[in-house]
Amino acid sequence: MPPASSAARIPVEERLFSLVLALLATDTGLTKNEILSTVQGYRQKFAHSGDNSNLERQFERDKDDIRDLGVPLETLESPGQAGNNQNLRYRIPRGEYELPADITFSPEETTLLNLAAMVWREGSLSGESRRAIIKLRSLGVVTTEPVLGYAPRVRVRDAAFEPLSSALEKHVIVQFSYLKPGEGAPRLRTVAPLALVQHQGRWHLYAQEPESGTTKTFLLRRIVSPVTITAKAFPPPAADQSERALAELEEVWRSHTATVQVEPGSDAATRLGKRRGTVAAASGDLELHYSDANILADELAGFGPEVLVISPPELRDAVRDRLMRTAADHG
Amino acid sequence: MAERAQPQKAQDKLAFLLSLVPYLMDHDRVSVAETAAHFGVPEEQIRDAVRLISVSGIPGETASYQHGDLFDISWDDFEFNDEIVLTNLVAIDDSPRFSAREAAALIAGLQYLSALPEHADRAAIASLQSKLSRGASAVPSQVAVEASETDDTLRLIREAVEHGVQLKFDYLNSRGEHENRHVDPLRVESVDADWYLRGWCHLREAVRTFRLDRISDPIVTDEPITHGATDVTLPDTLFEGSADDLLVTIDVAAGAEALLADYVPDGATSTIVDGRVRTTVRVSHYHGLKRLIASMPGVATVVAPPEARAVVAEWAAAGADRYR
Numbered sequence: 169m170p171p172a173s174s175a176a177r178i179p180v181e182e183r184l185f186s187l188v189l190a191l192l193a194t195d196t197g198l199t200k201n202e203i204l205s206t207v208q209g210y211r212q213k214f215a216h217s218g219d220n221s222n223l224e225r226q227f228e229r230d231k232d233d234i235r236d237l238g239v240p241l242e243t244l245e246s247p248g249q250a251g252n253n254q255n256l257r258y259r260i261p262r263g264e265y266e267l268p269a270d271i272t273f274s275p276e277e278t279t280l281l282n283l284a285a286m287v288w289r290e291g292s293l294s295g296e297s298r299r300a301i302i303k304l305r306s307l308g309v310v311t312t313e314p315v316l317g318y319a320p321r322v323r324v325r326d327a328a329f330e331p332l333s334s335a336l337e338k339h340v341i342v343q344f345s346y347l348k349p350g351e352g353a354p355r356l357r358t359v360a361p362l363a364l365v366q367h368q369g370r371w372h373l374y375a376q377e378p379e380s381g382t383t384k385t386f387l388l389r390r391i392v393s394p395v396t397i398t399a400k401a402f403p404p405p406a407a408d409q410s411e412r413a414l415a416e417l418e419e420v421w422r423s424h425t426a427t428v429q430v431e432p433g434s435d436a437a438t439r440l441g442k443r444r445g446t447v448a449a450a451s452g453d454l455e456l457h458y459s460d461a462n463i464l465a466d467e468l469a470g471f472g473p474e475v476l477v478i479s480p481p482e483l484r485d486a487v488r489d490r491l492m493r494t495a496a497d498h499g
Numbered sequence: 500m501a502e503r504a505q506p507q508k509a510q511d512k513l514a515f516l517l518s519l520v521p522y523l524m525d526h527d528r529v530s531v532a533e534t535a536a537h538f539g540v541p542e543e544q545i546r547d548a549v550r551l552i553s554v555s556g557i558p559g560e561t562a563s564y565q566h567g568d569l570f571d572i573s574w575d576d577f578e579f580n581d582e583i584v585l586t587n588l589v590a591i592d593d594s595p596r597f598s599a600r601e602a603a604a605l606i607a608g609l610q611y612l613s614a615l616p617e618h619a620d621r622a623a624i625a626s627l628q629s630k631l632s633r634g635a636s637a638v639p640s641q642v643a644v645e646a647s648e649t650d651d652t653l654r655l656i657r658e659a660v661e662h663g664v665q666l667k668f669d670y671l672n673s674r675g676e677h678e679n680r681h682v683d684p685l686r687v688e689s690v691d692a693d694w695y696l697r698g699w700c701h702l703r704e705a706v707r708t709f710r711l712d713r714i715s716d717p718i719v720t721d722e723p724i725t726h727g728a729t730d731v732t733l734p735d736t737l738f739e740g741s742a743d744d745l746l747v748t749i750d751v752a753a754g755a756e757a758l759l760a761d762y763v764p765d766g767a768t769s770t771i772v773d774g775r776v777r778t779t780v781r782v783s784h785y786h787g788l789k790r791l792i793a794s795m796p797g798v799a800t801v802v803a804p805p806e807a808r809a810v811v812a813e814w815a816a817a818g819a820d821r822y823r
Contacts, residue, residue: 180509185516185555189590193557206558233510237517238598238636264636266593271634277627284608289688293604293642299514300601305538306518306594308525322611322689336640337599363641366607369693374641410643418645435790438671439712470794472818484822490796491819497800498792498812 183209184230188239192265197244197257200227231258237299240264267307278309287322292330326371326388329364331395336361341378341400345393346386354392359384360402363409367417368444368459374413378402385417387460421445421459427478428468429453436474453478465490512548514595515540519548520570521594523585531581549583556589602635603642610644655717656684656696663724665701668717670709673787678702682709683724685731690761697733699726708737737761745782748802750775755798762791777802789814 186208190198204210204223213223235241239260246255273281281304285297328344335342342361345354359375362383366372371388422445430437432452440446445457458464465486468475472491477484507515519538523529531549535542549572556569571587597605606628613624632639659666670680683699685706693710700707744764751759753776756769762780769778782788789811792799801808 179551181512181516182551182555184509184513185551186557188513188517189555190557193590202562206562208555208558208564234513236598237510237514238596238601239517240596240636262592265595267596267634269593271630273627273630277623277630280609280612280623280627281605284605284612287608287611288604292600293607295511296598296601296604297608299511300597300605302511302515302518302538303595303597303601306521308522308537310537333600333603333640333642336642337637363643365642366644368645369689404638407638407641410641413641414643414645435671435673435675435713438715439710442712466794466796469796469815469818470790472789472793472814473821475818476821488819488822491793491815491822494793494796494815495812495819497797498808498815 178209178212180209183207184234187230188234188260191241191258191260192262194259197242197259199246199255199257200224201254203227203258267303273304273307273309275309275311278304279311282311289322292333326391328373328388328391328395329371331397332361332373332388333364335395335397336364338397339401339404341398341402342375343396343398344391347390347392357386358398359386360405362405363413364388365410365413365417367414368421370463372413372417374409374416376405383412385413387463417459421457424458424461426456426458426464426480426483427453428456429476429478430471431474434471434474436471440471440475461486469494515544516548516552517591517595519545520552520585520591523549523552523583524588524591526583528576528582528584531583534583545583549577596636597631597634599635599637599640602631603640605631606639607642607644652696652711652714652717653687653694655719656687659684659719662719663727665720665722665724666696666698666717667720669715671713671715673790674784675786680709681720681722682707683726685726685728685733687711688737690737695737697737699724699731701725706731706733736763743783745784745788745807747780747782747788747804747807748777749780749792749799750777750802751795751799752776752797755795758795759791759799775800785810793818 187203187210190203190207198206204220204227205214205216210223210227214220231241242259242261244257244259246257282301285301288294288297332342339360341358343356343358346357347354357377359373359377361373361375363374364371365374373386373388373391374383375386376383427449428440429452430440437454440454440456441448443456447455449455456464461483465483468477468483468487469490475487477487515538519534522534522537526534531542531545535545538545552570553572554569556564559565559568567587568589569587570585570589573582573584573586576582576584609624609627613621656666665681666684667679667681670678672678679702681701682696683701684696685699686697688695688697693712696709696711696714698707698709699705746764749759750772753771753774756763756776756778759778759780762782763778764781767779769776771777780788782791785807788801788807792801792811793815801811
């Protein structure tokens with residue numbers, strides 16, 4: 169039987185599982201050649217005298233898939249053979265693979281983690297959470313109460329989230345087109361991602377521009393192109409990036425206020441009145457906090473005649489221009 | 500309200516195998532049914548995984564997968580009693596660590612929960628976060644969620660769910676009318692900054708979605724619910740269709756379609772017209788539509804029918820008039 173057809177019967181997960189087992193079992197590591205010629209799923213396709221470049225590419229992809237799961241797949245140089253790529257050795261060090269023995273979860277904690285995983289309704293965080301829960305169940309903790317049907321569900325709509333969170337983990341530079349609020353055309357940005365944070369319900373990327381070293385915050389919603397993950401790595405930043413990002417966003421939000429007049433009893437009065445931080449003045453006018461004037465202008469325009477912006481003047485103009493534009497587009 | 504079963508990717512299957520082995524090692528003898536219940540997967544998935552594990556192992560000294568280099572199970576117990584007994588172990592001793600992203604996803608979920616009144620035990624949540632960080636193979640990715648303020652309506656919804664009773668509230672609909680609603684609460688969801696209650700509405704006798712910020716005077720009643728989470732299938736989209744819905748043709752800027760996803764009916768097609776995406780949305784009346792379209796200026800335009808265009812134009816013009 170030709171090697172290709174017998175190999176076709178080995179499912180991908182069997183090949184990946186066999187690779188993990190083989191690399192866990194070795195202390196000194198296996199060379200690529202040893203792996204491809206002996207490990208289940210590769211060996212069936214291995215040509216002892218011939219070209220194995222397809223198989224080598226497969227192995228490269230498999231390594232990425234395995235590392236994605238948090239499995240620490242290590243590369244070692246063979247003694248005395250530094251720089252020789254063919255003699256690199258691969259292994260999975262047991263101590264870094266296994267969950268430390270002192271980490272245990274009580275039934276109550278397990279219930280809480282199950283709920284935390286259910287928060288993410290869709291998208292990347294939902295898949296990652298599901299996998300984390302499978303690993304958690306591996307510990308065999310039986311929960312005290314059944315997982316309740318009730319957990320708030322959060323939808324992450326931004327397509328940029330998944331590639332950015334992957335780049336964040338690998339500490340590599342990303343590129344994307346960004347439509348800055350107030351600008352007419354998007355511009356290509358090249359940045360080092362530092363954190364992804366949700367503030368006022370919206371996801372933001374906190375990132376550093378490699379040339380200038382300045383940090384900037386980007387709204388995921390305004391990333392208008394696919395995110396390109398480059399191969400260029402940067403040193404891992406300090407661990408408090410998300411706190412810093414949230415603190416900066418909170419400061420911006422707090423320092424911006426708008427005053428609006430709302431039609432009493434209207435949808436605008438009810439909803440704007442319930443926003444976090446909104447204060448009603450004696451006159452009935454509402455004072456709102458906001459992070460981004462363009463986003464607030466879109467939102468206020470949706471209320472049509474129920475809202476009149478008093479200040480600041482830029483916001484007043486922005487809302488009026490939007491309403492005129494919509495009226496013209498539909499005239 | 501069962502979640503739809505998603506087809507598993509090879510990576511997910513691998514994570515499952517690496518998690519199942521230590522569980523089986525800790526249980527000398529365990530039934531397929533109990534294992535399936537514990538992992539929350541179909542029994543057949545457990546049987547498939549056990550069959551795969553039982554023929555897997557390491558190349559070993561001879562590089563040829565000799566019998567002793569493979570996992571083994573008690574086949575009699577497996578085939579006749581539907582029980583799993585591992586009789587030979589290879590390579591794996593313990594549960595795997597979380598990946599940096601897996602730990603980050605759970606930590607972000609915990610941050611969300613910590614804003615809710617019933618999970619306000621911040622010390623317990625902080626201790627869990629530190630365990631997850633230590634149990635990850637790398638520093639968890641920097642993903643964080645702002646601590647939001649406790650919403651009283653959320654607390655009352657939770658209370659109604661817990662006691663299996665209806666929630667009563669005043670609801671301001673998008674036509675601007677106040678209505679008294681009795682609702683069997685099913686689920687709370689949020690999209691961006693907006694929170695929604697999904698439940699069985701006794702006024703409409705159907706599943707309805709309510710914006711939390713349009714709910715006033717919520718009261719936990721003592722009337723039992725008639726429709727629980729297991730009796731009702733919640734559609735994936737946030738808004739429920741009805742036979743009286745109006746269909747509207749809309750042009751939307753490329754890349755912005757996702758913002759309208761909840762309004763697009765199943766099976767709707769879209770075409771590209773002058774660089775914009777032309778699609779159909781479903782609305783119960785034009786009052787909701789005018790608000791939606793006016794909040795996406797320059798991004799979305801109603802193409803047809805003419806009455807819908809007129810309602811939007813009138814709404815926007817009335818708004819603009821206030822600035823004269």
